[in-house]
Amino acid sequence: MTMSERDDTHHEAPMPTAAAWLGYGGLLPFAGGAAGVWLTAGFAQSAIGAALLCYGGAILSFLGGIHWGWGAQAGADRVGARLVWSVVPSLWAAFAMTLGLLTGPRVGYAALVAGLLLWRVLEVAACPPGPVAPWYPRLRRHLTFGAASCLALAAVASPA
Known part of the structure; x- marks a missing residue:
């Protein structure tokens, strides 16, 4: 069963309060950073933009850590595939942050958006299923699109 099938089958699965608070609360720095980039200029905009770029990279890396954890479990199936998949988001995040710092935040943000959306597609379509709670795919979908939108x-x- 793929992640998207689990998402469809358990559409109404209750989400633990802690997961909802921590997950959706994690969107606040994205929203605050995006607002800060819109509402400031000069050094303040650059500083907020760099912080947003770094936060986005950290979150993208975190998504790979989830798969590392699944692969590191005793008796996990397809351990090698899980561990290989798990490093992709961190590598992409490092690339996006470096690109953003060297060429301007707009390029870095775009690379992070692409990384978040691509990881979501790959996670649903190609990554081996893990021990996923029924509410997890729905939360991941909401958080991915919230972060990518911000x-x-x-x-x-951002300046060009």
């Missing part, structure tokens, strides 16, 4: 908005407001 980064896209910051990219629009």
